[in-house]
Amino acid sequence: MDYSMIGKIEKSKKYAEDPSRVTFNSFTLEFKGSNSSYTITLGPDGWHCSCPGFQKYGICPHIMSLERSFGPMLKREPLPYAPGQNVVSDVEKAKQYALEPDRIQFLSFNARFRGDHSEYTINYDNGHWDCDNDYFKSRGICSHTMAMERILKGMVKPLMMPTTES
Ligand SMILES: [Zn+2]
Ligand SMILES: [Zn+2]
Known part of the structure; x- marks a missing residue:
C-alpha cells in the first residue's frame, strides 16, 4: 500500500464522521x-x-x-402522516x-459527496462502485467511496481494495 492510499483512508475516516456530506x-x-x-x-x-x-x-x-x-x-x-x-x-x-x-441491503444508489474542495458523484450498483474523480478512475477506489462504505457498513457490498483483489 502506498502513501497516497494511506492518506485516502485517513481522509475517508474523517469524512464518514459527517454524513451530511x-x-x-x-x-x-x-x-x-x-x-x-x-x-x-x-x-x-x-x-x-x-x-x-x-x-x-x-x-x-x-x-x-x-x-x-x-x-x-x-x-x-419527512413524509406527512396520513389520515387513518x-x-x-x-x-x-x-x-x-x-x-x-x-x-x-442497498441494491443501488446514486449520491453526491461533498469533499473538501469539490462535490463528486458516487454510483453503486449491486457491488459495483464508481466515483467521478480522477483518483478513482486511476485506482478504482477513493476517499469518497471508502467513506460511503463506512457510513453504510453492512448495507452495501464493500469495494475490494485493488491490492487484495484476486
Ligand atoms: Zn413500507
Ligand atoms: Zn471519489
Whole structure:
C-alpha cells in the first residue's frame, strides 16, 4: 500500500464522521420488515415502498425508519402522516427498525459527496462502485467511496481494495 492510499483512508475516516456530506439522489434497497421483505425506492418522484401500508397511506414505518437513519443524507422533508394511519404504532416500529441496520441491503444508489474542495458523484450498483474523480478512475477506489462504505457498513457490498483483489 502506498502513501497516497494511506492518506485516502485517513481522509475517508474523517469524512464518514459527517454524513451530511452525502446527498442521495436516488436509491433502491431491500428492507427486511417484521414479516416480509420490501423494496424501497427513492427517486425524482419521491418515495415508494412495496408494503401494503404504503399502498394505502403513502407512508409506512419502513420509510419512516430510513428518514431517522439517513436524515442528514436525504435533505428532504419527512413524509406527512396520513389520515387513518396508526401513527403511534408506526413511530414505534420506525424507532425499533432504525436500531437494526442489518434489515437494510442497498441494491443501488446514486449520491453526491461533498469533499473538501469539490462535490463528486458516487454510483453503486449491486457491488459495483464508481466515483467521478480522477483518483478513482486511476485506482478504482477513493476517499469518497471508502467513506460511503463506512457510513453504510453492512448495507452495501464493500469495494475490494485493488491490492487484495484476486
Ligand atoms: Zn413500507
Ligand atoms: Zn471519489
